[in-house]
Amino acid sequence: MKMITLGTSHGDFTYCRFNSSTLFIIGDKYYLFDCGSPAAGLMTRKGLDNTRIRAIFNTHMHIDHIGGLPAMLLALTKYPSPESHTDIYLAENKVAEIYSYMHALHMEEHPDKVSFHTTEEGLVYDDGTLKVTAIPTDHIPRREGTKPITFAYLLEAEGKRILYSGDLRGDFADFPKEVEADICVCEATHYPPEKALPVFLEKGYSRLIFNHVHNPWHGEGEKKLLSIYAPLPYPVSVAHDGDEFEL
DSSP states (O other): OEEEEEEOOOSSOOSSOOSOEEEEEETTEEEEEOOOTTHHHHHHHTTOOGGGEEEEEOSOOOHHHHTTHHHHHHHHHHSOOTTOOEEEEESSSOHHHHHHHHHHTTOOOOTTTEEEEEOOSEEEEEOSSOEEEEEEOOSSOOOTTSOOOOEEEEEEETTEEEEEOOSOOTTOTTSOTTSOOSEEEEEESSSOHHHHHHHHHHOOOSEEEEEEEOGGGSTTHHHHHHHHTTTOSSOEEEOOTTEEEEO
16 A cells, blocks of 8 residues: 655645645555645646546545645546546535536536545445545534534555544644554644644554644754654654655
């Protein structure tokens, strides 16, 4: 299994990072987690065929996690192969709004090539290659009695369990520490690392990879972030746009 961190910034583009999008390659199948701009273009620049994406999983409906979807939809439907089809899981039921935006851009819906779904807590996807479980978080507060609208995801494939955190609260209290995983891919913007360190010290990960990287941790700041996490007994990486990880 390979992971490519296509875009690794937070809510803004920065001098060295685009918005959040992470591609997992399992065999000959592609799975995209978040679709921040310009995910489709970043895949094309790396010589990756967008139409091989089997599913796209959105952690929440902020623009830096979904703003690249129109261009991705065009890439998925303009030159499709006969067997290509992509399931798109939105964190909120905004399918009608997505279709309205597509119509405003004079785009056709192509339901034979793209299907939309609304993410629900629990097992959301299993195609025999990848199993994905949605875990609610509180990055976007929700009213009491309503469904969660922000998610972390647990990926299970090739005997590995990978926790993909999505965005979290400022106190790190909604990090799904009860989920057992081999590898954690965690955002690094919305909380002080000192809040997260005690939690990570309790986990038996084989690897921790930070994406969605905040401005202070860009450039020379990366060394400071890694120094804070130096007590961890497992490898820690700060991802950059286009990095490739063998998992």
